[in-house]
Amino acid sequence: MRRAKLHAQLRGLARDKDGNFAILGAIAIVPIIAAVGVTLDFVGAYLEAEKIQAALDAAALGSVRAYGEGADETEASEAAKKFFWSNYAMPQESVLVEGGNLADTPTQGALSVAFTRNTIEDVAAAEFSFDYKPIFLERLPLAIRRQSVAARAANAEACILALHQTADRAFDVSGSAAVDLTGCTVISNSNDDQSIYVGGSGKLKAECLYAAGAIYGAAQSVELACDKAVEGASRVPDPFKNKVLPKAAAWVDLSGCGQDFISGGGGNGDCNGTGKTPKTNNEGYVVTLKPGTYQNLDVKRAVNLLPGNYIIDGGRLEFGAQATVTGERVTFFLVNGAEISINGGATFNISPSLEGDWAGFSIVAEHGNVETAIINGNSQSSLTGIVYLPDVAELQYAGNGATSGECIRLIAQEITLTGNSTFKMDCTTELADKGIYYPGAIRLVR
Structure with missing residues (x-):
């Protein structure tokens, strides 16, 4: 009796089309949510990289001006830091990595600026890198590295x-x-x-x-x-x-x-x-x-x-x-x-x-x-x-x-x-x- 009743219930469930759609929909929505999450993560990283680039541009422009007006490299580097951090704030829970420079001699967790001078121009090259922590792929941080080079030509x-x-x-x-x-x-x-x-x-x-x-x-x-x-x-x-x-x-x-x-x-x-x-x-x-x-x-x-x-x-x-x-x-x-x-x-x-x-x-x-x-x-x-x-x-x-x-x-x-x-x-x-x-x-x- 009990066995016959169980078989009848299973046959009823198999004939229930509403139930099948709900299960299949639940299964299908998982990759959709994942794709949306990954997209949001990459969009977030892109927007963060754009903010870094804007701050780096300000740092390069400001520091090359200071360098061209008589500041030494240490003073011009301080000017670069002031311009950079005035225009950029680290996202919460982000993990800093080595802030590289163009000479591949990075300084841990810092903005890097290199200066050069010749008879026709002064040049400041700024660089900053860090690991962006995404919302969905939090165990897979996205490395962001941006550079900006500004020059002040002689007149x-x-x-x-x-x-x-x-x-x-x-x-x-x-x-x-x-x-x-x-x-x-x-x-x-x-x-x-x-x-x-x-x-x-x-x-x-x-x-x-x-x-x-x-x-x-x-x-x-x-x-x-x-x-x-x-x-x-x-x-x-x-x-x-x-x-x-x-x-x-x-x-x-x-x-x-x-x-x-x-x-x-x-x-x-x-x-x-x-x-x-x-x-x-x-x-x-x-x-x-x-x-x-x-x-x-x-x-x-x-x-x-x-x-x-x-x-x-x-x-x-x-x-x-x-x-x-x-x-x-x-x-x-x-x-x-x-x-x-x-x-x-x-x-x-x-x-x-x-x-x-x-x-x-x-x-x-x-x-x-x-x-x-x-x-x-x-x-x-x-x-x-x-x-x-x-x-x-x-x-x-x-x-x-x-x-x-x-x-x-x-x-x-x-x-x-x-x-x-x-x-x-x-x-x-x-x-x-x-x-x-x-x-x-x-x-x-x-």
């Missing part, structure tokens, strides 16, 4: 960079000076109302003028290739502030040099190991000096400088009115408060080395040296290279006014041009591919 090349941020007439064309900077720009970081000043009967010809403050100059006194001078411009940081100067050594003994040739010399002795030197002026004789550390180098007559570094340690570099100085592949370094004064009557022909850490530099003063520098040339003189005096209070410069121009660049706190000068623009070779640039637009590379 106009500058011949003049006045670093002082508040000085009156940080760049000054004074008196009757006539200055031709065709193809080159002038940059002044001063926010003063006369940040750049061209007054009196002075005249200035340049590619363009960029001043953090305002510019004073009569229309007939200033000729520019650009549409108009730029006031309220961004400041340009010291482009060489992290370079390390060579160390001073024992002073060279000049007692054997002729007293009419080198101040402090006695003559009739060995002059810096380069030979016997007459005590007094001997027409046509030229003293030859070797590189080294000098307490003072006060040149009075004809002197030839052998290639290398000449370190002036606490004293004075001076070319007198009767001096004739020749030096190829030479760089002067002013350390421990050393001063420089080149008399207008002096004749000199100085060019820098094109090799080594200071390739392209002709005169360099260490940071902290605030002594006023005076460089005056005559029509037979030539000074090529970068004159880098970053903390010098004022550089007074008078070039030779030659129509062909000189490959020279000037950097100091304040710069006054007092004579007729012509600066040459195309100096890639003479300056060892070194340059000063006003920063251009920032863009995302990828």
